[in-house]
Amino acid sequence: MNLRSLLRHREAVTVSGVVILVLLVMLVQPAFAAPSNLLRIANSTVILALLAAGSAVVIMTRNIDVSVGSMLALTGIVGGLMLRDGVPAVLTVVVVLALGAALGVVNGLGVTYGHVPSIVMTLGTLGAYRGLSFLITEGHSIENVPAGYKAIGRADILGVPLLVWLVIVALIGIGLFLGRTRLGRHVYATGDNRDGAHLIGVRTNGVIILAFAVSGVCAAAAALVFLAQVGSISNQAGQGIEMRAIAAAVIGGVALSGGVGTVFGAAAGAVFITAAVSSLSFLGIPGFWADTVIGAILLVALFADARVRKALDHRRVLDRYRAVHEAAPDAAENRKVAQ
Amino acid sequence: MTGAIGIAAACLMLAACGSGDGDNGGSSDGGDGGDLPQVAFIPKLTGVGFFEAGGAGAEAAGGDFGLDVQYRGSAEASVAKQVELINTYTSQGYDALIVSSVSPDGLCSALKKAMDQGVVVLTWDSDTNPECRQFYISQGTPDQLGSLLVEMAAENVPTDEAAEVAFHYSSPTVTDQNQWAEVAKGIIESDTEWEIVDTVFSENQTELAVQQTEALVNANPDLKAIIAPDANALPGSAQALENLSADGIELVGFSTPNVMREYIENDVLDRFALWDVQQQGAMSVAVAAHLLDGNTLNVGDTFEAEGFGTLEVSPNSVQGYDYEADGNGIIVMPERTVFTADNIGDFDF
Numbered sequence: 001m002n003l004r005s006l007l008r009h010r011e012a013v014t015v016s017g018v019v020i021l022v023l024l025v026m027l028v029q030p031a032f033a034a035p036s037n038l039l040r041i042a043n044s045t046v047i048l049a050l051l052a053a054g055s056a057v058v059i060m061t062r063n064i065d066v067s068v069g070s071m072l073a074l075t076g077i078v079g080g081l082m083l084r085d086g087v088p089a090v091l092t093v094v095v096v097l098a099l100g101a102a103l104g105v106v107n108g109l110g111v112t113y114g115h116v117p118s119i120v121m122t123l124g125t126l127g128a129y130r131g132l133s134f135l136i137t138e139g140h141s142i143e144n145v146p147a148g149y150k151a152i153g154r155a156d157i158l159g160v161p162l163l164v165w166l167v168i169v170a171l172i173g174i175g176l177f178l179g180r181t182r183l184g185r186h187v188y189a190t191g192d193n194r195d196g197a198h199l200i201g202v203r204t205n206g207v208i209i210l211a212f213a214v215s216g217v218c219a220a221a222a223a224l225v226f227l228a229q230v231g232s233i234s235n236q237a238g239q240g241i242e243m244r245a246i247a248a249a250v251i252g253g254v255a256l257s258g259g260v261g262t263v264f265g266a267a268a269g270a271v272f273i274t275a276a277v278s279s280l281s282f283l284g285i286p287g288f289w290a291d292t293v294i295g296a297i298l299l300v301a302l303f304a305d306a307r308v309r310k311a312l313d314h315r316r317v318l319d320r321y322r323a324v325h326e327a328a329p330d331a332a333e334n335r336k337v338a339q
Numbered sequence: 340m341t342g343a344i345g346i347a348a349a350c351l352m353l354a355a356c357g358s359g360d361g362d363n364g365g366s367s368d369g370g371d372g373g374d375l376p377q378v379a380f381i382p383k384l385t386g387v388g389f390f391e392a393g394g395a396g397a398e399a400a401g402g403d404f405g406l407d408v409q410y411r412g413s414a415e416a417s418v419a420k421q422v423e424l425i426n427t428y429t430s431q432g433y434d435a436l437i438v439s440s441v442s443p444d445g446l447c448s449a450l451k452k453a454m455d456q457g458v459v460v461l462t463w464d465s466d467t468n469p470e471c472r473q474f475y476i477s478q479g480t481p482d483q484l485g486s487l488l489v490e491m492a493a494e495n496v497p498t499d500e501a502a503e504v505a506f507h508y509s510s511p512t513v514t515d516q517n518q519w520a521e522v523a524k525g526i527i528e529s530d531t532e533w534e535i536v537d538t539v540f541s542e543n544q545t546e547l548a549v550q551q552t553e554a555l556v557n558a559n560p561d562l563k564a565i566i567a568p569d570a571n572a573l574p575g576s577a578q579a580l581e582n583l584s585a586d587g588i589e590l591v592g593f594s595t596p597n598v599m600r601e602y603i604e605n606d607v608l609d610r611f612a613l614w615d616v617q618q619q620g621a622m623s624v625a626v627a628a629h630l631l632d633g634n635t636l637n638v639g640d641t642f643e644a645e646g647f648g649t650l651e652v653s654p655n656s657v658q659g660y661d662y663e664a665d666g667n668g669i670i671v672m673p674e675r676t677v678f679t680a681d682n683i684g685d686f687d688f
Contacts, residue, residue, distance in 0.1 A: 029558070037557045044550040130414060139386045143598055154582055230546050231578050232598070234571075235386030235414060237546065278550070281537060281558040288511040288540060 010253020010305075011265030017251075018272050021279065029282040035159075041275050043161045047072075047222045047229070049270040051241060052248035053171055054218025056266035057178070059249055061211045062191040062258025063111060063118035067103075068219045068245055069238035070129035075100045076223030076233040077133045080142035083149050083227065096220045103129060104216020108209030126242070133235050141234030145227050153228035163225055167267075170221065174214065174263045187211060192259030247294060248273055251301040273297065375407040376434035376631050380620065381424055383439045383465060384416035384543065388595045389570040389616055390439065392688040393464065396617030397437065397624050403645065404628035406435075416543055418445035425449040429458055435627040438472075439464035443514045447471040459630045463623040464616075465515040469655045469662040474636065476623040477671045478614040480657045481515075484568070484593075485522025487675060489531070491591035491610050492564045498531040502563035505555055506538040507548070507576055507592075509569045518659065519568050536562065541572050548575020549582070556585055567592030573611060577602035596678050596686040603683050612677045617688055619672055622647055626670060638668045648673075 026033040051068045058065040079096040083089065103125070110121040155162040178184035189197040190207045198204045219238075226233060252269030254261030276297055277290045380397040382390030394410030401408030411428070413420035418441055426449055428436060436453055440446050440462055450471045454460050459473065466475040478484070496502050504527065508516040520538070527533050536559050541548035548571050556562060556579065565588060567573040573594035580588060581602070590608040595616070602608055625644035629636070636642065638654045652668040655661075678686065 031558065031560070034557075040553050040557055044553065047546060134386065134414065137386070139391050141386065141388060141598070144601060226546055229578075229582070230549050230575070231581075231601075232545065232574065234545060236384065236543055239415065239544065240542075274550070278554040281539065281551075281554045284537065286511075286538060290540070 010260075011262055011268050014252045014265055014268040014272060018268060018275060021272065021275055025279040025282055032279060032282045039160060039164075041271065041278055042164045043229075044278065045267075045271045045274040046161075046163050046167050046225050048241070048244060048248060048274060049167055049171070049267040050218045050222040050225065051238075051245035052252070052266040052270040053174060053263040054215035055242070055245045056249040056252070056254045056261055056263050057174065057187065057211045057214045057218075058118070059246070059254050059256060060178075060187050060191045060258060060261055061208050062194065063208060063211070064246065064256075065104075065107060065122045065212060065215045066119065066242045066246070067107060067122040067125040067129060068215060068222075069241040070126045070133070071100060071103050071216055071219035072223045072226065072238035072241070073233070073235060074103065074129045074133045074136075075220040076226050076237055077136055077142055077235070079220075079223055080145055080227055080233045081136070083145050084142060089149050089152075093224060096224055097217055100216040100218075100220025100223070101213045102216070103219075104213040105209055107216070108212035111212065112205035112208050130235065130239075137235060139235065141232055143232045145231045145233075150228055150231045153225075153231075163228065167221075167225075171263050171267055178263065183207070183210070188259050190258075244273060244294065245270075247298045247301075250305070251297060253305075255305070269301075375401075375405060377428075377432070378406050378408045378435040378437065378624065378627055379411050379424070379428040379433050380408055380463075380623070381421065381436065381438045382410070382412040383421075383441050385412040385414055387543070387570055388598055388688070389613075390464075392595065393439075393616045393620035396620030398620075399617075400621035400624040403621075404624055406624060406628055406631070408624055416441050418442045421446055422449045425453060429453040429456060433458060434631055435459035435461065437461045437463055437476075437623045437627060438467070440467045440514065441465070442467070442512060444468050444471070459627055461623055461627055463619055465513065466658065467514075469658075469660050469667060470664070473630070473666055474626060474652070475655075475658065475669045476619060476626060477658065477669050478616075478619055479675050480669075480671060481518035481522045481659060482657075483671075483675070485519040486526055487612055487677075488519060488523045488566050488568055488591060488593075489526045491612060491677065492566055492589055493531070495589045495609065496533070496564050498533070500532055502533045503536045503559055503561050504533050504564040504566060505536050505559065505562060507552060507555065507565055507567040507569070507572045508538075508540065509543050509572060510540050513569075516568050520566075523566060523568075533564075541569075541575060543569075543571050545571050545575045545578075548572045549579045552576040552579035553583060556580070556583055556588065562588055564589040564591070567594075570594045570598070574598045574602065577607045581605065581607050595688055596683050597688060599678065600683055603678065603680050610677050610679045612675055614672055614675045615688075618647075622650070622670070622672060626650070635666055636668070637665055638663065 022033050055065055055068060075096050078099055079092050082092040107122055107125055110116045111118045157165055178187055186202045186207045189202055190204045194204050248269035249266040251272055252265030254266055273294055276293055280289055380394055398408050398410055421441055425436060436458055446467050450460050461474050462472045463476040506520050524535055537555060539551045539555055541551050565576050567576045573592035576590055592611050593613050594611055599611055625647055629642055636652050638652050641649050641651045644650050650670050653671055654668055655663055658669055
């Protein structure tokens with residue numbers, strides 16, 4: 001596999017990373033690779049995978065969204081209150097997703113028309129959205145999500161949890177949108193070269209607002225999963241998870257410099273992080289290593305990314321050099337003929 | 340790119356600091372305080388039923404004791420946030436600080452500075468090093484609470500048979516939970532045939548608590564008991580056992596009745612324990628009021644606190660410390676409660 005296709009298919013590298021990780025842990029603890037455990041890891045990854053996919057879309061536009069944890073908490077608390085007070089689940093899902101989109105649009109408007117750098121804008125809403133959830137709940141957590149809704153978290157189809165299926169479908173949807181539609185290609189174009197994209201007629205502001213809206217919807221979807229899997233939600237829900245979501249996207253090959261990456265890669269990065277943390281239990285490594293492990297994985301991914309990029313640049317320079325030298329003798333001959 | 344992440348991380352911390360003021364428990368600091376002595380009652384973090392209940396108890400007791408008690412915390416359990424709060428209230432001239440500490444020594448210099456300025460400094464729920472406060476209002480000594488954990492687990496798991504048990508609580512730096520777990524582990528090693536297979540942490544995050552427990556159960560198919568002395572770890576573990584339909588695992592720990600009610604009713608677990616945290620908040624305020632009245636307290640002294648009967652100052656050694664000094668010690672709450680299906684209906688916090 002040459003470097004260029006390696007870079008083009010970074011998610012393949014991440015998926016191989018997951019496979020290698022599972023095989024390595026399996027050598028020590030065969031039970032780690034048991035289907036039931038792999039399904040459990042998939043199930044545990046769902047929340048992070050959704051957030052990572054949303055973050056990835058924003059990062060592709062060369063922005064960043066650090067408010068996803070707060071959006072998860074706020075939309076989840078609204079959803080939890082609605083479910084607890086007897087609002088039908090379908091209506092709740094629609095309202096929660098719409099709220100997520102609205103929160104994302106606020107981020108997008110601030111970044112585009114407000115001209116606030118995305119890190120600053122979403123840091124602001126990181127605090128503001130969490131503050132709002134405090135106002136709504138007065139600090140208390142929302143308990144007693146109806147058992148009927150929690151049953152969604154336990155349902156499965158062909159032995160695979162329903163929520164895992166739903167997230168796979170959602171990711172395929174976002175992936176097709178990004179890869180196969182004109183608007184989706186505009187997301188990459190905007191991240192790769194915003195001014196250039198603008199010049200060729202891409203409505204870059206609209207694209208960026210859309211990307212933040214997608215991130216908001218993903219956070220809201222993660223909140224709906226949270227309610228089904230956890231059955232209660234507190235104001236602390238999702239605190240600090242934005243860093244894990246961004247890490248998952250980067251591990252999955254989404255470049256922080258924009259224009260590169262896929263939501264599948266981001267989801268694979270999320271699987272990798274969850275599997276790595278969960279492997280600690282199997283390897284008998286004390287729990288307080290978890291953060292260190294995630295940090296180390298992220299550094300390795302960034303390092304590998306930088307190396308691959310550098311090697312690629314180097315090769316490009318070499319190619320050009322060679323091209324010039326191979327062309328040179330011909331040119332010299334031509335000159336001779338002319339003389 | 341690493342730089343970008345670094346900047347992002349630094350900014351996140353800043354943002355978290357910046358949002359702190361809006362996050363407090365919603366107490367009023369309007370003019371109603373008047374000339375009453377001001378007391379800040381500080382939790383590890385806000386938004387957890389346990390601390391909210393303690394705060395409610397403390398604020399209510401403020402009225403009884405003629406103090407303006409304000410429940411003030413941050414949404415994030417961090418040393419930096421608590422130090423910031425302590426410094427703020429010290430410089431604003433508060434008369435007393437009552438803190439549930441996230442770290443044994445992280446708050447020390449801020450608290451010592453407060454004491455130097457004549458502020459009454461107490462801890463509740465989770466202590467600092469004893470030289471950094473005057474009195475610790477304790478929910479029970481580590482011996483009492485650690486052995487309570489083992490006793491609860493032993494109700495269903497015979498101590499004379501080999502069994503795998505695991506611990507699950509918030510973080511490796513939390514003073515109180517570490518102390519209980521250490522005592523419990525000591526008892527398990529010396530008095531039972533059980534084997535401790537793992538200790539996992541969930542950092543006050545319920546979804547992490549669910550995932551960690553599911554991983555724990557999968558990694559240890561013969562696990563017989565999980566001991567979860569943390570208000571997030573216990574409900575998270577219960578939800579995980581429900582998700583996995585794992586019947587053979589006994590779960591015990593500490594959390595609040597309102598959070599655990601559905602799991603008791605669904606038979607996911609048989610019993611868990613806590614102390615009356617509203618009463619702990621109120622008792623902390625009673626001690627602060629006694630000291631703010633100009634009284635001194637030393638080890639062995641007793642005093643009458645309205646509504647609590649006779650309270651006694653114990654030496655720091657009951658909590659396992661070496662440090663003893665005048666005007667310094669521990670006041671232990673008289674009782675703790677084990678909640679079961681029979682009595683959980685009597686509690687609402």
